[in-house]
Amino acid sequence: MQGMRGRLLLLGGALCVFAATAQAEDVKRGGTAVVHMVSEQGVLNPALRASTGVYQISGKIMEPLIDKTYDGYVGVLATAWSSSPDGKTITFKLREGVNWHDGKPFTCDDVAFSAMNLWKKLLNYSTTLQANLEAVDCPTPHTAVFRYSKPMPLELLVAAMPDLGHPVPKHLYEGTDILKNPYNQKPVGTGPFKFVEYKRGEYIIAERNKDYWRGKQYPYLDRVIWRFIPDKAAAAAALEAGEIHESGFNGISMEDMVRLSKDPRFDFGSKGFENNVAHSTIEFNLRNPILADLRVRQAIYHALDIDFALKTIMRGHGKPGRGPIPSAAGANYTDNVPTYPFDLDKAKALLDEAGYKPDANGIRFKLKHRPAPWGEYTQLWGEYFAQAMKKIGIQVELVTNDAPGFLNGVYRDHDFDTANGWHQFRADPAVSTTVWLRSGAPVGTAWSNQFGYKSDKMDSLIDAAAAELDPAKRADLYHQVQKLEMTDLPVIFAIEHPFLAITSKKLKNHHNTPRWDSSSWYDLWLDQ
Amino acid sequence: MSLPVPPLLTYTVRRVIQAIPIIILIMIGSFLLIKLAPGDTVDALVGDMGGADPAFVARLRAEYGLDQSVMVQLWRYMLKLAQFDFGWSYVYEQPVITVLMSRIGNTMLLMVSSLALAFTFGVALGAIAARRAYSWTDNMISTLGLVFYAMPSFFLSLLLILIFSVKLGWLPVGGIRTIGAFKTGWADVADVARHLVMPTVALSLIYLAFYMRLMRTSVLEVMDLDFVRTARAKGAGGARLMFHHVMRNALLPVVTLLGLQFSTVLGGSVIVETIFSLPGIGQLAYTSVVKRDLNTLMGIIAISSVIVVIVNVVTDLVYAWLDPRIELK
Numbered sequence: 001m002q003g004m005r006g007r008l009l010l011l012g013g014a015l016c017v018f019a020a021t022a023q024a025e026d027v028k029r030g031g032t033a034v035v036h037m038v039s040e041q042g043v044l045n046p047a048l049r050a051s052t053g054v055y056q057i058s059g060k061i062m063e064p065l066i067d068k069t070y071d072g073y074v075g076v077l078a079t080a081w082s083s084s085p086d087g088k089t090i091t092f093k094l095r096e097g098v099n100w101h102d103g104k105p106f107t108c109d110d111v112a113f114s115a116m117n118l119w120k121k122l123l124n125y126s127t128t129l130q131a132n133l134e135a136v137d138c139p140t141p142h143t144a145v146f147r148y149s150k151p152m153p154l155e156l157l158v159a160a161m162p163d164l165g166h167p168v169p170k171h172l173y174e175g176t177d178i179l180k181n182p183y184n185q186k187p188v189g190t191g192p193f194k195f196v197e198y199k200r201g202e203y204i205i206a207e208r209n210k211d212y213w214r215g216k217q218y219p220y221l222d223r224v225i226w227r228f229i230p231d232k233a234a235a236a237a238a239l240e241a242g243e244i245h246e247s248g249f250n251g252i253s254m255e256d257m258v259r260l261s262k263d264p265r266f267d268f269g270s271k272g273f274e275n276n277v278a279h280s281t282i283e284f285n286l287r288n289p290i291l292a293d294l295r296v297r298q299a300i301y302h303a304l305d306i307d308f309a310l311k312t313i314m315r316g317h318g319k320p321g322r323g324p325i326p327s328a329a330g331a332n333y334t335d336n337v338p339t340y341p342f343d344l345d346k347a348k349a350l351l352d353e354a355g356y357k358p359d360a361n362g363i364r365f366k367l368k369h370r371p372a373p374w375g376e377y378t379q380l381w382g383e384y385f386a387q388a389m390k391k392i393g394i395q396v397e398l399v400t401n402d403a404p405g406f407l408n409g410v411y412r413d414h415d416f417d418t419a420n421g422w423h424q425f426r427a428d429p430a431v432s433t434t435v436w437l438r439s440g441a442p443v444g445t446a447w448s449n450q451f452g453y454k455s456d457k458m459d460s461l462i463d464a465a466a467a468e469l470d471p472a473k474r475a476d477l478y479h480q481v482q483k484l485e486m487t488d489l490p491v492i493f494a495i496e497h498p499f500l501a502i503t504s505k506k507l508k509n510h511h512n513t514p515r516w517d518s519s520s521w522y523d524l525w526l527d528q
Numbered sequence: 529m530s531l532p533v534p535p536l537l538t539y540t541v542r543r544v545i546q547a548i549p550i551i552i553l554i555m556i557g558s559f560l561l562i563k564l565a566p567g568d569t570v571d572a573l574v575g576d577m578g579g580a581d582p583a584f585v586a587r588l589r590a591e592y593g594l595d596q597s598v599m600v601q602l603w604r605y606m607l608k609l610a611q612f613d614f615g616w617s618y619v620y621e622q623p624v625i626t627v628l629m630s631r632i633g634n635t636m637l638l639m640v641s642s643l644a645l646a647f648t649f650g651v652a653l654g655a656i657a658a659r660r661a662y663s664w665t666d667n668m669i670s671t672l673g674l675v676f677y678a679m680p681s682f683f684l685s686l687l688l689i690l691i692f693s694v695k696l697g698w699l700p701v702g703g704i705r706t707i708g709a710f711k712t713g714w715a716d717v718a719d720v721a722r723h724l725v726m727p728t729v730a731l732s733l734i735y736l737a738f739y740m741r742l743m744r745t746s747v748l749e750v751m752d753l754d755f756v757r758t759a760r761a762k763g764a765g766g767a768r769l770m771f772h773h774v775m776r777n778a779l780l781p782v783v784t785l786l787g788l789q790f791s792t793v794l795g796g797s798v799i800v801e802t803i804f805s806l807p808g809i810g811q812l813a814y815t816s817v818v819k820r821d822l823n824t825l826m827g828i829i830a831i832s833s834v835i836v837v838i839v840n841v842v843t844d845l846v847y848a849w850l851d852p853r854i855e856l857k
Contacts, residue, residue: 032708034707039576039815040619040620040815042617042618042619042620042621043621049577050577051576051577053576053577054577122584122587123584124574124577124580124581124584125580125581127581127583127584128581179591184621185621185622199807200620200622200627200630200631200807201630201631201805201807201811201812202703202704202705202707202805202807203703203707205707205708223708225707225708227703227707227805228805229702229805230802230805230811230814230815231802231803231805233686233803234685234686234689234701234702234803234804234805237686237689237690237693237694237701238693238701238702240694241693241694241697241700241701243700243701401566402567402818403567403571403572403575403576403818404565404566404567404568404569404571404572404575404820405565405566405567406575407567407571407574407575408566408567408571409566441582442582444582444585445581445582445585446571446574446575446580446585
């Protein structure tokens with residue numbers, strides 16, 4: 001296995017392959033793509049806010065060092081990357097001849113400034129990822145050397161870069177209050193589209209960057225407009241009326257999506273969201289003595305008819321979960337884990353064994369359940385959970401909240417017995433997954449282990465995997481994490497589902513990368 | 529020597545001064561009420577982002593001043609408000625006053641056009657219905673009023689969108705202008721008017737029904753009064769009797785309702801603006817609650833209470849004009 005470290009040099013040169021597929025049809029230039037956005041974004045700087053809502057817009061304007069395509073990780077602002085044998089130095093070769101939208105050249109100085117001042121200090125999830133980053137050196141204007149105090153797996157850093165690796169122009173940010181910098185609302189990047197205008201509550205416009213580094217032919221579109229339409233039914237009507245071309249991330253209701261999917265004018269599906277998968281979860285509060293009993297948690301899992309929920313709630317778009325790591329994680333995923341198939345008799349037997357016999361009304365015990373308000377899936381999944389539990393004699397009281405109420409109730413006040421929400425997977429288990437299981441998260445941290453779960457074995461597996469440089473060993477550690485989680489069951493990662501989009505067939509080359517809605521759309525064109 | 533001050537002016541000034549403590553009380557009450565809701569804007573923001581680490585959350589809270597106690601926050605807010613500073617919106621990353629000013633125009637346009645539509649047609653239809661009470665016309669109008677009255681505005685909005693945008697393609701689904709068209713002058717006015725047709729109708733129909741029913745009852749009542757009989761005996765008939773004698777008196781309760789309902793129209797605009805994605809105060813209020821954008825929400829409440837106070841004063845003045853017996857003191 002020692003030989004592996006020698007070949008850690010990956011080249012990001014798949015661009016020509018990419019360009020070739022775009023030419024397959026007769027490309028028409030010009031036109032404006034109009035995209036639906038459900039909620040307003042205050043900050044349009046992906047180096048300050050790691051969120052798909054921000055990427056959907058900023059992805060067209062600002063580019064990351066590395067992006068993920070169906071051919072794997074390819075360089076965008078970086079062209080090659082490699083790691084030293086001890087894993088403490090990671091070197092990026094940067095693309096030459098790239099200019100910011102204001103005409104200044106993109107260099108290593110921008111990367112070093114962004115990494116030290118934004119990625120390490122201010123960007124959510126990235127502050128943890130880059131905690132051990134000591135400095136970024138610039139031996140040449142187009143070489144960036146990241147120095148870490150502890151080994152950083154190259155695989156992890158590369159996987160995190162599409163989301164957490166957006167440089168900002170140093171000349172516009174240096175010496176300013178970064179959080180209050182006006183360019184956070186009118187981003188300046190290197191991408192195929194330049195920011196034009198943000199009209200609050202209405203729209204954002206970006207126009208073609210004539211000086212785009214991929215060549216004069218790109219991008220094909222003249223403009224991209226994002227329209228804020230908070231009402232999902234109205235957004236569906238706007239799609240039907242031809243006023244918008246695409247709504248991603250389940251922006252309209254499932255009912256409307258299924259209806260529009262039968263309309264020959266639209267494409268529908270989960271393609272282009274392979275990198276944006278989430279789990280629908282059941283979270284337990286292990287401080288409750290009833291739920292602290294493993295048999296009760298197993299019984300609850302056995303009582304959930306996952307296939308039924310998949311069919312009715314997600315209309316078949318998803319698959320049963322196999323622990324905290326989704327199948328979208330590639331090598332880090334295994335399906336060789338203990339499972340809990342739907343079996344009501346077994347569930348009842350487990351509850352009897354645990355000593356919770358039904359009373360005269362058939363009720364064994366009551367649970368206070370908080371469903372997350374993240375949209376249709378979580379709300380219906382919460383209602384299904386209550387129904388399913390009734391069948392095995394558990395009475396579930398649903399406590400509905402809006403987002404701040406839910407986050408506080410579950411993650412700060414621990415005022416719940418069970419909850420259901422989302423675990424969003426972000427390319428590598430070390431980014432936003434293992435925090436669900438690692439003990440020691442400060443109280444109040446949303447989407448972290450606030451379940452009262454503490455396992456020394458789990459903690460040491462997580463820590464070992466985060467520092468393991470050998471991808472094969474790392475994958476093995478994550479398989480162990482998955483198995484242990486499926487044995488201990490602090491959380492049921494019940495269903496793995498991608499997001500869904502409905503897209504007008506007028507858009508060509510749409511959803512052709514695994515994180516398409518967040519990508520740059522340089523090869524998107526409009527057939528009109 | 530003192531100049532004779534017109535009673536109208538003293539009355540108005542006194543009413544405005546009386547309103548100040550009321551507005552302050554509203555502001556304090558709303559502030560505390562909003563603080564009762566679980567979670568703050570940082571929670572909402574983190575929820576939107578899909579998570580953040582504790583250092584990030586603590587830094588945001590400190591930056592927004594949310595790490596202080598509620599009383600300190602209230603004191604700071606009221607101090608700023610005293611200097612007419614509405615603070616900063618952390619959701620929009622703009623001063624609250626900028627956010628409000630960019631939207632108040634749209635909401636006022638929607639409110640005034642809806643109320644004007646509701647008032648004009650409500651009063652006219654009500655008067656016609658009363659004139660031909662219990663006839664076929666009256667039944668038609670009354671039934672229509674009942675349908676308008678019973679139809680929830682969100683349903684009506686979606687129905688209108690389905691018919692006029694999706695099926696017929698005559699009117700735009702939402703927004704205030706055609707995005708990216710950059711029209712100017714009269715073309716722009718026409719564009720905005722086209723966008724406002726459906727929201728105005730959706731918002732006004734229920735009020736139209738209110739005014740119509742009230743006007744019908746009111747006219748029927750006034751027509752039986754002695755002075756109407758006197759007028760008729762003196763030879764006034766037809767249009768003159770109706771407009772000069774009956775309607776002017778019958779309008780009083782309708783004007784009361786109009787003044788009272790100004791604030792409920794503001795409430796109704798929340799739904800209509802959200803469905804039609806009209807960038808107005810109503811839609812802003814909705815998103816501000818969801819995102820716990822305290823400063824923006826307080827700014828909306830302040831502006832709304834000022835508007836309601838002004839409308840109440842104006843209503844009283846209109847009373848005095850309609851009915852000279854009412855004295856302003």
